[in-house]
Amino acid sequence: MAQEPGRAEAMEHRVPRRAIKFVLACVLSLSTWLFSSAQSTAPAQDSAPSQPQSQGESSSRGHHSGHYVQVPLEDDSEPPELTEAEAAIDKQDYFSAESLLRKFVEHDSASYVAWFDLGYVENALGKLDASIAAYRKSVDAKPSVFESNLNLGLQLAKFGKPDAEQFLRAATQLKPSSHPEEGQYRAWLSLGQVVATSNPDEALADYKKAAALQPSEAEPYISAGVLLEHQDEYPQAEAEYKHALALDPQSVDAMTCLVNLYMRARRFPEAEDYLRKLVASHPDSAEIHLQLGRVLAAEGNADTAIAEMQSGLKLAPHDDAAQRDFADICADAGKNELAETAYRELIQVHPDSAYLHRRLGQVLLQRKKFLEAQQEFLTVLKLKPEFGEAYGDLAFAAGENKDYPLVLRSLDQRLKFLPETAITYFMRASAYDHLKDFKKAAENYRLFLKSANGQYPDQEWQAQHRLIAISPKK
Numbered sequence: 001m002a003q004e005p006g007r008a009e010a011m012e013h014r015v016p017r018r019a020i021k022f023v024l025a026c027v028l029s030l031s032t033w034l035f036s037s038a039q040s041t042a043p044a045q046d047s048a049p050s051q052p053q054s055q056g057e058s059s060s061r062g063h064h065s066g067h068y069v070q071v072p073l074e075d076d077s078e079p080p081e082l083t084e085a086e087a088a089i090d091k092q093d094y095f096s097a098e099s100l101l102r103k104f105v106e107h108d109s110a111s112y113v114a115w116f117d118l119g120y121v122e123n124a125l126g127k128l129d130a131s132i133a134a135y136r137k138s139v140d141a142k143p144s145v146f147e148s149n150l151n152l153g154l155q156l157a158k159f160g161k162p163d164a165e166q167f168l169r170a171a172t173q174l175k176p177s178s179h180p181e182e183g184q185y186r187a188w189l190s191l192g193q194v195v196a197t198s199n200p201d202e203a204l205a206d207y208k209k210a211a212a213l214q215p216s217e218a219e220p221y222i223s224a225g226v227l228l229e230h231q232d233e234y235p236q237a238e239a240e241y242k243h244a245l246a247l248d249p250q251s252v253d254a255m256t257c258l259v260n261l262y263m264r265a266r267r268f269p270e271a272e273d274y275l276r277k278l279v280a281s282h283p284d285s286a287e288i289h290l291q292l293g294r295v296l297a298a299e300g301n302a303d304t305a306i307a308e309m310q311s312g313l314k315l316a317p318h319d320d321a322a323q324r325d326f327a328d329i330c331a332d333a334g335k336n337e338l339a340e341t342a343y344r345e346l347i348q349v350h351p352d353s354a355y356l357h358r359r360l361g362q363v364l365l366q367r368k369k370f371l372e373a374q375q376e377f378l379t380v381l382k383l384k385p386e387f388g389e390a391y392g393d394l395a396f397a398a399g400e401n402k403d404y405p406l407v408l409r410s411l412d413q414r415l416k417f418l419p420e421t422a423i424t425y426f427m428r429a430s431a432y433d434h435l436k437d438f439k440k441a442a443e444n445y446r447l448f449l450k451s452a453n454g455q456y457p458d459q460e461w462q463a464q465h466r467l468i469a470i471s472p473k474k
Contacts, residue, residue, distance in 0.1 A: 079104070079108075079111075081100060081103070081104045082101075082104065082111075082113060082114060082117070084100055085097045085100040085101050085104065085114075085117060086117070088100060089117065089120070089121065092124075094121050094124045094125050095125070097117070097121045098118070098121045098122065098125065101114055101117055101118040101121060102118070105118065105137075109137070109141075110141050111141065112137075112138045112139075112141035112142035112145060112148065113138075115134050115135070115137040115138035115141060115148075116134070116135065116138040116145075116147070116148050116151075118134040118137075119131045119132075119134035119135035119138060119148075119151060119152075119155075120151075122134055123155070128155065128158070128159075131155055132152065132155045132156060132159075135148055135151055135152035135155060136152060138152070139152055139167065143170070144174060145174070146171050146174035146175060146176045146177065146183060146187075147176065147177065147183070149167045149168070149170045149171040149174060150167070150168065150171040150183070150186065150187055150190070152167045153165070153166070153167035153168035153169075153170075153171060153190065153191075153194070154168070154190060157190070157193075157194050164194050165191065165194050165195055168187060168190050168191040168194055169191055171187040171191075172184065172187045172188055172191055172209075181213045181214065182213075182214065184213050185210050185213040185214040185217065186210075188206045188207075188209040188210040188213065189206070189207065189210040189219060189220055189223065191206050192204070192205075192206030192207045192210065192220075192223060193223060196223075196227050200227055200230075200231060203223075203227055204224055204227060204228075207220040207221075207223050207224045207227075208220070208224075216247055217247070218243075218244035218245070218247045218248040218251050218253075218254055219244075221240045221241070221243045221244035221247070221254075222240070222241065222244045222251075222253050222254055222257060224240045225237040225238075225239075225240030225241045225244065225257055226257065228240060229257070229260075229261060234261060234264075234265060237257075237261060238258065238261055241254050241257045241258045241261065242254075242258070244257075245258070250281065252278065252281075252282070255274045255275075255277060255278055256278070258270070258271075258274050259271045259274050259275055259278075259291065259295075262274070263295065263298075266298075268295050268298050268299045269299070271295045272292065272295045272296065272299065275288060275291055275292040275295055276292065278292075279292055284315060285315070286312045286313070286314075286315035286316035286319065286322075287312070287316070288312075289308050289309070289311040289312030289315065290308070290309060290312035290313075290316070290319070290322045290325070292308045293305045293306070293307075293308035293309035293311075293312060293325075293326075293329070294309075294325060294329075296308060297309075297325075297329045297332075297333075302329065302332075302333030302335070303333075305329055305333075306326070306329060306330060306333065306335065306338070309322065309325065309326040309329060310326070313326060320346075320349070323342060323345070323346055324346060324356075326342055327339050327342035327343050327346060327359065328359070330342060331343075331359060331362070331363050334366070336363050336366045336367050337367070339359075339363045340360065340363050340364065340367065343356055343359055343360040343363060344360065347360060352383055353383075354380045354383040354384040354387060354390070357376045357377075357379045357380045357383065358376070358377065358380045358387070358389075358390055358393065360376050361373045361374075361376030361377045361380065361393060361397070362393065364376060365393075365396065365397060365400075368400075370397050370400040370401050371401055373393075373397045373400075374394065374397040374398055374401055374403075377390055377393045377394035377397055378394065380393075380394075381394065381413075386417060387417075388414055388416070388417030388418040389414075389418070391410045391411065391413045391414035391417070392410070392411075392414050392418075392423075392424065394406070394410040395407045395410035395411050395414065395424070395427050396427065398410060399427055399430065399431065402434070404431040404432075404434045404435050405431075405435075407427060407428075407430075407431040408428065408431050408432075411424055411427060411428055411431075420447075421451070422448055422451040422452045422453075422455065422456060423456070423459075425444045425445075425447040425448035425451060426444070426445075426448045426452075426456070426459050426463065428440075428444040429441050429442075429443075429444035429445040429447075429448055429463065429466075432444060433445075433466060433470065438470040441466070441470060442467055442470055442471060445463040445466060445467050446467070448460075448463050449463055449464070
């Protein structure tokens with residue numbers, strides 16, 4: 001039985017041929033991998049979107065019609081064993097093809113065609129080490145073949161092998177058997193992506209050569225933009241992305257890169273514009289809805305942000321990071337009922353998260369559920385005893401619950417990690433006042449008034465009048 005090909009192999013389309021095949025599936029899978037690697041090296045950013053891409057959909061970047069090209073054999077005949085193996089490949093019966101090709105190379109180890117076919121078959125079967133070994137044999141048997149050098153270089157690049165550059169560079173100097181401009185384009189583009197980290201200037205030159213060979217392709221400009229962005233050359237990167245978008249107005253990757261760039265630069269209206277275009281063309285993409293929600297939240301459009309986040313979470317209900325962002329957006333917007341529900345759901349999955357318990361406690365304070373809030377802050381400090389800010393939260397909740405000894409104990413613990421502030425002085429003063437320790441209350445009211453500097457007018461008025469009330473009469 002023929003094996004069902006994997007995702008990369010399913011992208012290929014095969015036509016009969018009498019010699020070496022040009023396997024674009026390798027190119028396609030590597031292109032996506034290299035782009036992801038380049039993006040992962042970009043500087044970290046707060047709330048920057050990852051690559052918006054529809055679930056179950058491969059990136060449009062680098063998507064070319066897969067085909068095989070013919071390379072003339074050294075004579076006009078093709079051994080019947082190879083013909084039989086190729087017939088099995090045509091049927092996607094890779095196991096049979098592998099067996100036939102293995103037997104063939106046992107008695108004809110110099111057949112660069114057979115070794116190349118075997119490299120293709122092993123790749124289709126997911127035997128990547130064996131695929132690399134077979135491609136090496138093909139190159140050793142005939143070093144002047146463009147396709148075998150290219151595919152070997154691509155397979156090596158998948159694993160970050162340093163000699164990938166050697167074979168890709170060799171491919172740029174060789175002539176493809178057919179579709180020469182497309183083949184050379186792919187070789188220069190792949191070489192640029194491989195050397196981008198070690199030699200960014202050369203990579204940019206390689207991208208230019210690729211673009212000259214296929215002027216209508218957006219990919220070289222996107223690759224150049226990613227590299228320039230990594231070098232903090234944002235205006236130049238933006239120009240490359242926009243050139244790519246002019247070539248392919250529907251390019252998800254070009255718009256995605258622009259969104260990331262604008263998010264990093266806090267140019268939120270421009271990021272929103274491209275995200276809305278992406279939502280229109282990919283309404284079932286959870287990631288795009290979620291990123292649009294984050295941008296809208298950054299712009300202060302809480303209601304529309306929440307709606308977009310909810311749309312995204314319906315499509316990806318188990319996206320933990322998105323659930324956290326949704327809860328935080330709701331809390332920051334004062335949508336405390338929604339926030340409480342979201343945090344409680346997250347805590348069921350992450351019961352030991354001090355951050356989530358604290359955020360829930362803060363929302364409960366806003367909802368005046370002071371006893372529940374106090375319990376959440378106690379849980380936070382059990383999980384993370386050095387969490388200084390949480391002692392302040394606990395002191396506030398305890399004050400609302402009239403547990404004044406707990407207020408003072410919490411503030412004393414806080415002082416081990418953080419300095420006093422105007423508000424902590426006020427909470428101390430109020431606790432001592434309620435416990436009728438008027439001397440300490442007056443002392444802390446005075447410290448509060450000295451440090452408040454008009455920032456807390458209501459509390460300052462209260463402190464002044466309590467000082468009058470509790471000061472000894474002359």
